[in-house]
Amino acid sequence: MDDRDDYDDAYAKLVRRMNSPRVVIENDACEHATVIQVDTVYRQGTLLEVVQVLTDLNLVITKAYMSSDGGWFMNVFHVTDDDGNKIRDEGILNCIEKALETDAYMAKSMGKMLLSKEHTLIELTGTDRPGLLSEVCAVLTDLSCNVVNAEVWAHNARAAAVIHITDQSTGTAIEDPRQLSLIKELLYNVLKGLGDYRTPTVSISSPGEIHIGRRLHQMMFAARDFERPVSVDDIRVRPYVTVSDCPDRNYTVVTARSVDRPKLLFDTVCTLTDMQYLVFHGTAVLITDSDEAYQEYYIRHADGLPMSSEAERQRVMECIQAAIERRASEGLQLELFTDDHFGLLSDITRILRENGLCPKRAKISTKNGKARHNFIVTDVSGNPVEPKTIYLIRQQMGQTVIQVKGNLSMSPKFPQETPRSFLFGSFFKCPSFQNSRLIKSLS
Numbered sequence: 020m021d022d023r024d025d026y027d028d029a030y031a032k033l034v035r036r037m038n039s040p041r042v043v044i045e046n047d048a049c050e051h052a053t054v055i056q057v058d059t060v061y062r063q064g065t066l067l068e069v070v071q072v073l074t075d076l077n078l079v080i081t082k083a084y085m086s087s088d089g090g091w092f093m094n095v096f097h098v099t100d101d102d103g104n105k106i107r108d109e110g111i112l113n114c115i116e117k118a119l120e121t122d123a124y125m126a127k128s129m130g131k132m133l134l135s136k137e138h139t140l141i142e143l144t145g146t147d148r149p150g151l152l153s154e155v156c157a158v159l160t161d162l163s164c165n166v167v168n169a170e171v172w173a174h175n176a177r178a179a180a181v182i183h184i185t186d187q188s189t190g191t192a193i194e195d196p197r198q199l200s201l202i203k204e205l206l207y208n209v210l211k212g213l214g215d216y217r218t219p220t221v222s223i224s225s226p227g228e229i230h231i232g233r234r235l236h237q238m239m240f241a242a243r244d245f246e247r248p249v250s251v252d253d254i255r256v257r258p259y260v261t262v263s264d265c266p267d268r269n270y271t272v273v274t275a276r277s278v279d280r281p282k283l284l285f286d287t288v289c290t291l292t293d294m295q296y297l298v299f300h301g302t303a304v305l306i307t308d309s310d311e312a313y314q315e316y317y318i319r320h321a322d323g324l325p326m327s328s329e330a331e332r333q334r335v336m337e338c339i340q341a342a343i344e345r346r347a348s349e350g351l352q353l354e355l356f357t358d359d360h361f362g363l364l365s366d367i368t369r370i371l372r373e374n375g376l377c378p379k380r381a382k383i384s385t386k387n388g389k390a391r392h393n394f395i396v397t398d399v400s401g402n403p404v405e406p407k408t409i410y411l412i413r414q415q416m417g418q419t420v421i422q423v424k425g426n427l428s429m430s431p432k433f434p435q436e437t438p439r440s441f442l443f444g445s446f447f448k449c450p451s452f453q454n455s456r457l458i459k460s461l462s
Contacts, residue, residue, distance in 0.1 A: 040057055042055065051097075055095070058093050061092040067288050139223060140229070141184060143179065145219030147173040152171060153371065162201065168383055181238075207219060245334075260275045279312035351397070351403065
């Protein structure tokens with residue numbers, strides 16, 4: 020039996036090599052974007068792999084055509100750089116082509132998702148509350164753990180974090196079982212809020228392959244952040260998602276209309292893939308004269324069947340809404356760039372907490388003695404941050420440089436009717452980030 024399995028696996032690999040993705044990149048086919056065509060054998064996860072590669076190469080996908088036919092998958096993407104320009108650098112174009120044509124490269128996507136053997140990986144989920152990130156950072160600092168990189172999401176009263184740490188004294192991964200057990204115990208105690216019926220999770224592991232964005236989606240899904248209790252205080256309008264039948268073609272049709280933003284396509288496709296749905300055809304369109312994006316997918320379950328119950332359709336609708344919202348946290352974006360030192364993150368998050376700010380999303384990175392931390396914050400009630408609060412934070416952070424990137428829209432308006440179309444639109448960067456000002460410390 021094992022010999023037959025090995026044979027089947029070797030044959031599958033041979034077929035993939037013989038039918039490796041064909042990539043064509045054109046700069047003359049479109050006036051405003053570089054056009055990338057990717058044709059490949061259709062299998063589960065193919066679309067996500069392609070979109071993941073383009074996203075991790077920091078390309079902005081402005082249009083996307085997705086269709087399958089006879090076991091072959093055809094994708095056309097219009098992409099630009101962060102400034103909205105075509106990709107003209109030959110080195111970058113060669114990198115894109117190599118990334119998309121190499122099967123192993125696509126399977127891993129970008130090398131930055133390979134965790135260093137010098138790091139220890141911590142994954143956390145729990146109930147979100149004011150000061151939670153500060154408490155987590157304080158515990159790690161007290162236990163002599165240095166945070167090298169981290170990403171944190173908070174949505175619908177749930178929080179998830181992927182954290183890479185090292186031992187402060189050695190600068191390497193932590194291997195002592197007793198120390199690892201203590202870290203896990205204390206973090207669990209922090210996450211376990213009083214009266215919280217939902218059990219937090221703390222996982223500590225050795226290095227491996229991970230795509231942080233996809234992993235955070237999976238963690239938030241497992242924490243059931245898509246379950247939203249009805250609240251009279253929540254006046255925000257959610258993304259408008261519909262799930263309907265297409266009986267003549269045996270598909271289920273999923274449409275989504277929301278505010279346009281970076282990585283929107285990745286977040287939606289990632290969620291559908293991890294929920295074990297196959298995308299056979301897809302469309303997206305930017306609503307004219309607005310900042311709204313429209314997506315449409317013709318899908319089936321991995322068993323080849325469309326959705327069969329109203330409960331399943333309702334769950335997919337809620338999960339797509341959650342996927343769109345997770346990376347679109349409302350608030351003020353703060354970027355801090357300064358010299359790194361042990362305990363810096365604990366100090367920064369403490370200052371944010373003491374000034375009544377709650378991080379809704381955070382991306383922590385350190386390299387070559389420098390720290391670059393990004394936070395999206397609101398006050399404890401979820402309202403916009405007052406200018407005087409930023410002034411107070413500047414006073415306390417010394418020589419830290421803070422770049423403020425504007426108030427994000429607190430209540431985007433989504434029309435309740437969605438046009439059905441096979442046109443394709445763009446996923447532009449959120450305009451709220453365009454007008455920024457640099458605030459430097461006074462001391």
